[in-house]
Amino acid sequence: xxxxxxxxxxxxxxxxxxxxxxxxxxxxxxxxxxxxxxxxxxxxxxxxxxxxxxxxxxxxxxxxxxxxxxxxxxxxxxxxxxxxxxxxxxxxxxxxxxxxxxxxxxxxx
Numbered sequence: 583x584x585x586x587x588x589x590x591x592x593x594x595x596x597x598x599x600x601x602x603x604x605x606x607x608x609x610x611x612x613x614x615x616x617x618x619x620x621x622x623x624x625x626x627x628x629x630x631x632x633x634x635x636x637x638x639x640x641x642x643x644x645x646x647x648x649x650x651x652x653x654x655x656x657x658x659x660x661x662x663x664x665x666x667x668x669x670x671x672x673x674x675x676x677x678x679x680x681x682x683x684x685x686x687x688x689x690x691x
Contacts, residue, residue: 589615589616589621590613590614590615590621591613591614591690592611592612592613592690592691593611593612593613593614593665593688593689593690593691594609594610594611594612594687594688594689594691595609595610595611595612595665595685595687595688596608596609596685596686596687596688596689597609597610597660597671597673597683597684597685597686598683598684598686599681599682599683600670600682600683600684601682603684603686606630606631606632607630607631607686608628608629608630608635608673608683609628609629609630610626610627610628610635610637610660611626611627611628611691612626612665614665614688617664618664618665618666618688619661619662619663619664619665620660620661620665623639623661624639625637625638625639630643630645633645633646633649634646637658637660637661639661641657641658641659641660641661641662642655642656642657642658643655643656643657643658643673652676653675653676654676655676656673656674656675656676657673657674658671658672658673658674659671659672660673663685665685665688666685666688667685667686667687667688668684668685669684669685670682670683670684671683671684671685
């Protein structure tokens with residue numbers, strides 16, 4: 583269910599890899615609903631380190647055609663979770679290996 587713009591807020595969400603918080607973080611600019619979840623199923627743009635990352639409505643992260651096929655598409659539960667600091671987010675690579683990230687910050691933009 584999509585929230586109306588009046589009930590949404592624009593934020594930047596930063597995710598860090600739990601075992602190594604100093605590794606390349608994910609950063610996405612999103613609209614959150616009153617429950618703190620991504621407000622709608624529109625495509626979300628972000629980055630992971632120096633790589634552009636597009637979060638699609640189905641939870642797929644697409645790193646674009648510059649990446650080789652084995653590294654281009656990841657899956658995540660980011661859209662299903664409330665974006666509050668400390669929330670764990672699972673990112674699965676092309677081999678379905680889970681990588682556990684944590685919401686580091688949620689800042690207004």
